[in-house]
Amino acid sequence: AQSVTQPDIHITVSEGASLELRCNYSYGATPYLFWYVQSPGQGLQLLLKYFSGDTLVQGIKGFEAEFKRSQSSFNLRKPSVHWSDAAEYFCAVATFYNQGGKLIFGQGTELSVKP
Amino acid sequence: GAVVSQHPSRVICKSGTSVKIECRSLDFQATTMFWYRQFPKQSLMLMATSNEGSKATYEQGVEKDKFLINHASLTLSTLTVTSAHPEDSSFYICSAARTSGGIGDTQYFGPGTRLTVL
Numbered sequence: 001a002q003s004v005t006q007p008d009i010h011i012t013v014s015e016g017a018s019l020e021l022r023c024n025y026s027y028g029a030t031p032y033l034f035w036y037v038q039s040p041g042q043g044l045q046l047l048l049k050y051f052s053g054d055t056l057v058q059g060i061k062g063f064e065a066e067f068k069r070s071q072s073s074f075n076l077r078k079p080s081v082h083w084s085d086a087a088e089y090f091c092a093v094a095t096f097y098n099q100g101g102k103l104i105f106g107q108g109t110e111l112s113v114k115p
Numbered sequence: 116g117a118v119v120s121q122h123p124s125r126v127i128c129k130s131g132t133s134v135k136i137e138c139r140s141l142d143f144q145a146t147t148m149f150w151y152r153q154f155p156k157q158s159l160m161l162m163a164t165s166n167e168g169s170k171a172t173y174e175q176g177v178e179k180d181k182f183l184i185n186h187a188s189l190t191l192s193t194l195t196v197t198s199a200h201p202e203d204s205s206f207y208i209c210s211a212a213r214t215s216g217g218i219g220d221t222q223y224f225g226p227g228t229r230l231t232v233l
Contacts, residue, residue, distance in 0.1 A: 009156075036224075041226060042226055043119060043210075043224035043225050043227065044210075045224075046221045049221065090159070101212075101222070102161065102164070103149075103161065104161075105158040105159045106158060107158045108156075108157070108158055
Protein backbone atom coordinates (compact mmCIF):
# COMPACT_ATOMS: atom_id res chain seq x y z
CA ALA A 1 0.00 0.00 0.00
CA GLN A 2 1.16 3.49 -0.71
CA SER A 3 2.24 5.69 2.18
CA VAL A 4 3.87 9.01 2.90
CA THR A 5 6.33 9.81 5.68
CA GLN A 6 7.30 13.24 6.88
CA PRO A 7 10.11 12.57 9.37
CA ASP A 8 10.05 15.99 11.00
CA ILE A 9 7.04 16.77 13.16
CA HIS A 10 8.18 20.29 13.99
CA ILE A 11 10.85 22.54 12.51
CA THR A 12 11.92 26.00 13.62
CA VAL A 13 13.91 28.27 11.34
CA SER A 14 14.92 31.89 11.55
CA GLU A 15 13.32 34.39 9.24
CA GLY A 16 15.44 34.73 6.14
CA ALA A 17 17.03 31.32 6.53
CA SER A 18 16.59 28.51 4.04
CA LEU A 19 14.10 25.73 4.58
CA GLU A 20 13.86 22.09 3.59
CA LEU A 21 10.95 19.89 4.59
CA ARG A 22 11.39 16.20 4.02
CA CYS A 23 8.94 13.81 2.45
CA ASN A 24 9.37 10.14 1.56
CA TYR A 25 6.81 8.02 -0.16
CA SER A 26 6.25 4.34 -0.69
CA TYR A 27 4.76 3.28 -3.99
CA GLY A 28 5.84 0.88 -6.71
CA ALA A 29 5.28 3.11 -9.70
CA THR A 30 5.74 6.83 -10.18
CA PRO A 31 3.20 8.54 -8.00
CA TYR A 32 1.61 11.92 -8.28
CA LEU A 33 3.12 14.07 -5.52
CA PHE A 34 1.87 17.18 -3.81
CA TRP A 35 2.72 19.66 -1.11
CA TYR A 36 -0.06 21.49 0.72
CA VAL A 37 0.04 24.17 3.38
CA GLN A 38 -2.56 24.47 6.12
CA SER A 39 -3.01 27.70 8.03
CA PRO A 40 -5.45 28.12 10.92
CA GLY A 41 -8.94 28.95 9.70
CA GLN A 42 -8.06 28.31 6.09
CA GLY A 43 -8.37 25.31 3.86
CA LEU A 44 -5.39 23.40 2.61
CA GLN A 45 -3.70 25.26 -0.19
CA LEU A 46 -1.76 23.54 -2.92
CA LEU A 47 1.85 24.74 -3.08
CA LEU A 48 3.01 22.56 -5.95
CA LYS A 49 2.61 19.18 -7.58
CA TYR A 50 4.65 16.73 -9.61
CA PHE A 51 3.17 14.49 -12.25
CA SER A 52 5.97 13.90 -14.72
CA GLY A 53 8.75 15.66 -16.59
CA ASP A 54 11.20 17.99 -14.91
CA THR A 55 11.93 16.67 -11.45
CA LEU A 56 12.38 20.16 -10.01
CA VAL A 57 8.99 21.72 -9.57
CA GLN A 58 8.31 25.37 -8.89
CA GLY A 59 5.34 26.35 -6.81
CA ILE A 60 3.66 29.36 -5.32
CA LYS A 61 5.06 31.60 -2.60
CA GLY A 62 8.64 30.88 -3.66
CA PHE A 63 8.55 27.16 -2.85
CA GLU A 64 10.08 24.41 -4.93
CA ALA A 65 10.35 20.66 -4.58
CA GLU A 66 12.53 18.03 -6.17
CA PHE A 67 11.40 14.53 -7.03
CA LYS A 68 14.15 11.97 -6.52
CA ARG A 69 13.04 8.54 -7.62
CA SER A 70 16.15 6.80 -6.29
CA GLN A 71 15.44 8.12 -2.81
CA SER A 72 11.64 7.99 -3.02
CA SER A 73 11.67 11.56 -1.85
CA PHE A 74 9.92 14.80 -2.67
CA ASN A 75 11.45 17.42 -0.40
CA LEU A 76 10.10 20.95 -0.23
CA ARG A 77 12.51 23.88 -0.20
CA LYS A 78 12.48 27.62 0.09
CA PRO A 79 15.63 29.75 -0.05
CA SER A 80 14.47 32.44 2.36
CA VAL A 81 11.66 31.92 4.84
CA HIS A 82 9.22 34.68 5.76
CA TRP A 83 7.33 34.90 9.05
CA SER A 84 4.10 34.34 7.13
CA ASP A 85 5.33 30.88 6.12
CA ALA A 86 4.68 29.59 9.64
CA ALA A 87 2.04 26.88 9.15
CA GLU A 88 1.51 23.15 8.85
CA TYR A 89 2.84 21.52 5.71
CA PHE A 90 1.58 18.27 4.28
CA CYS A 91 3.10 16.08 1.64
CA ALA A 92 0.63 13.87 -0.23
CA VAL A 93 0.67 11.14 -2.85
CA ALA A 94 -1.99 10.01 -5.28
CA THR A 95 -1.83 6.83 -7.29
CA PHE A 96 -4.17 8.14 -9.93
CA TYR A 97 -5.25 11.58 -10.75
CA ASN A 98 -8.61 12.03 -12.30
CA GLN A 99 -11.45 13.98 -10.72
CA GLY A 100 -9.14 14.96 -7.91
CA GLY A 101 -7.66 11.53 -7.46
CA LYS A 102 -7.28 9.88 -4.07
CA LEU A 103 -4.81 11.63 -1.81
CA ILE A 104 -2.81 10.01 0.96
CA PHE A 105 -1.26 12.51 3.32
CA GLY A 106 1.84 12.45 5.44
CA GLN A 107 1.72 13.29 9.10
CA GLY A 108 2.53 16.92 8.53
CA THR A 109 5.40 19.18 9.56
CA GLU A 110 4.72 22.22 11.66
CA LEU A 111 6.94 25.12 10.71
CA SER A 112 7.73 27.87 13.20
CA VAL A 113 9.63 30.98 12.13
CA LYS A 114 11.81 32.90 14.58
CA PRO A 115 12.15 36.66 14.08
CA GLY B 116 -11.80 30.95 -8.14
CA ALA B 117 -12.31 27.38 -6.91
CA VAL B 118 -13.55 28.24 -3.42
CA VAL B 119 -14.99 25.63 -1.10
CA SER B 120 -16.93 26.56 2.01
CA GLN B 121 -18.00 24.53 5.00
CA HIS B 122 -20.76 25.18 7.45
CA PRO B 123 -20.67 25.34 10.37
CA SER B 124 -17.07 26.13 11.18
CA ARG B 125 -17.55 24.95 14.74
CA VAL B 126 -20.24 22.87 16.39
CA ILE B 127 -20.69 21.57 19.90
CA CYS B 128 -23.32 18.95 20.53
CA LYS B 129 -24.44 16.55 23.18
CA SER B 130 -23.66 12.87 23.00
CA GLY B 131 -26.32 10.95 21.11
CA THR B 132 -27.37 13.77 18.82
CA SER B 133 -26.76 14.03 15.10
CA VAL B 134 -24.79 16.77 13.42
CA LYS B 135 -24.86 17.79 9.77
CA ILE B 136 -21.91 19.48 8.08
CA GLU B 137 -22.28 21.12 4.69
CA CYS B 138 -19.63 21.43 2.03
CA ARG B 139 -20.25 23.76 -0.89
CA SER B 140 -18.27 24.56 -3.99
CA LEU B 141 -19.03 28.24 -4.44
CA ASP B 142 -17.84 29.01 -7.94
CA PHE B 143 -17.53 25.67 -9.69
CA GLN B 144 -19.34 22.41 -10.15
CA ALA B 145 -17.95 19.39 -8.37
CA THR B 146 -18.88 15.90 -9.46
CA THR B 147 -16.64 14.45 -6.80
CA MET B 148 -16.21 15.57 -3.23
CA PHE B 149 -14.13 14.09 -0.47
CA TRP B 150 -14.49 14.00 3.31
CA TYR B 151 -11.49 13.84 5.58
CA ARG B 152 -11.00 13.64 9.31
CA GLN B 153 -8.06 15.22 11.06
CA PHE B 154 -7.08 14.58 14.65
CA PRO B 155 -4.97 17.16 16.51
CA LYS B 156 -1.42 17.28 15.25
CA GLN B 157 -2.13 14.45 12.86
CA SER B 158 -2.65 13.89 9.21
CA LEU B 159 -5.81 14.03 7.15
CA MET B 160 -7.46 10.66 6.80
CA LEU B 161 -9.80 10.14 3.89
CA MET B 162 -13.17 8.98 5.12
CA ALA B 163 -15.16 8.76 1.93
CA THR B 164 -15.49 9.86 -1.65
CA SER B 165 -18.85 11.08 -2.81
CA ASN B 166 -20.03 11.41 -6.38
CA GLU B 167 -23.02 13.48 -7.28
CA GLY B 168 -26.13 11.37 -7.62
CA SER B 169 -24.63 8.13 -6.37
CA LYS B 170 -23.68 6.45 -3.14
CA ALA B 171 -20.50 7.44 -1.40
CA THR B 172 -17.49 5.14 -1.33
CA TYR B 173 -16.20 4.72 2.21
CA GLU B 174 -12.66 3.93 3.21
CA GLN B 175 -11.95 0.80 5.16
CA GLY B 176 -12.85 1.17 8.80
CA VAL B 177 -15.26 4.06 8.33
CA GLU B 178 -18.79 3.26 9.46
CA LYS B 179 -21.12 4.28 6.67
CA ASP B 180 -24.17 4.13 8.91
CA LYS B 181 -22.54 6.53 11.32
CA PHE B 182 -21.15 8.97 8.80
CA LEU B 183 -23.91 9.56 6.28
CA ILE B 184 -22.87 11.35 3.13
CA ASN B 185 -25.22 12.90 0.63
CA HIS B 186 -24.09 14.57 -2.59
CA ALA B 187 -27.38 15.77 -3.97
CA SER B 188 -26.11 18.44 -6.30
CA LEU B 189 -22.96 19.45 -8.12
CA THR B 190 -22.23 22.11 -5.52
CA LEU B 191 -23.27 20.53 -2.24
CA SER B 192 -22.25 17.52 -0.20
CA THR B 193 -23.29 16.91 3.38
CA LEU B 194 -21.79 14.76 6.10
CA THR B 195 -24.08 13.75 8.94
CA VAL B 196 -22.53 12.32 12.05
CA THR B 197 -25.30 10.24 13.56
CA SER B 198 -25.60 9.52 17.27
CA ALA B 199 -22.39 11.38 17.91
CA HIS B 200 -20.15 10.36 20.77
CA PRO B 201 -17.11 12.08 22.30
CA GLU B 202 -14.76 9.92 20.23
CA ASP B 203 -16.27 11.49 17.11
CA SER B 204 -14.88 14.84 18.18
CA SER B 205 -12.50 15.90 15.47
CA PHE B 206 -11.79 18.32 12.65
CA TYR B 207 -13.72 17.40 9.51
CA ILE B 208 -12.50 18.72 6.18
CA CYS B 209 -14.11 18.44 2.79
CA SER B 210 -12.61 18.95 -0.62
CA ALA B 211 -14.01 19.12 -4.11
CA ALA B 212 -12.77 18.27 -7.58
CA ARG B 213 -13.94 20.41 -10.46
CA THR B 214 -16.21 18.64 -12.92
CA SER B 215 -14.35 20.42 -15.70
CA GLY B 216 -10.96 19.83 -14.16
CA GLY B 217 -9.86 16.65 -15.85
CA ILE B 218 -6.65 14.80 -15.24
CA GLY B 219 -4.15 16.84 -13.32
CA ASP B 220 -6.57 19.16 -11.58
CA THR B 221 -6.25 19.37 -7.84
CA GLN B 222 -8.71 18.99 -5.01
CA TYR B 223 -9.89 22.25 -3.48
CA PHE B 224 -10.25 22.18 0.26
CA GLY B 225 -12.73 23.76 2.60
CA PRO B 226 -11.63 25.43 5.85
CA GLY B 227 -12.86 22.58 8.02
CA THR B 228 -15.45 22.06 10.74
CA ARG B 229 -14.47 21.53 14.35
CA LEU B 230 -16.88 19.07 16.00
CA THR B 231 -16.93 18.72 19.77
CA VAL B 232 -19.19 16.13 21.31
CA LEU B 233 -19.84 16.53 25.01
